[in-house]
Amino acid sequence: MQHRCYLKGKTSERRPPVAGISDVAKAKGRRRGNNQSSRKPKRRTLISLHQGGVHTTTEIAELFGIARSTVYRAIQRATTAPPR
Known part of the structure; x- marks a missing residue:
């Protein structure tokens, strides 16, 4: 599908989305965040x-x-949740 870019006077095609950094990390088996x-x-x-x-x-x-x-959240979770 083509659309006209009126500001530059050119036509361009829409490209498929590029994989993001998190997608690449997931594919490599790496996890994000703290351990x-x-x-x-x-x-x-x-x-x-x-x-x-x-x-x-x-x-x-x-x-x-x-x-x-x-701190409050950790205390609340420790007092309401059964020990693991």
Whole structure:
């Protein structure tokens, strides 16, 4: 299918979409994002610090370099979900 580009006075054909970077990474078997196995020990430490009652949520967030909302979410998941 052709369409006319009125700004340049040329005709061009539509090209099929090019595979994105994530598609290429998936094809190679590579995953994006953080490794989930490295999060579990950190999450356990975070929960133990909170349950110890020595540190506040803000202090825990600063220690781990994460947002307070992430600390609250981890605590909520640990207290409502059954242990794995």
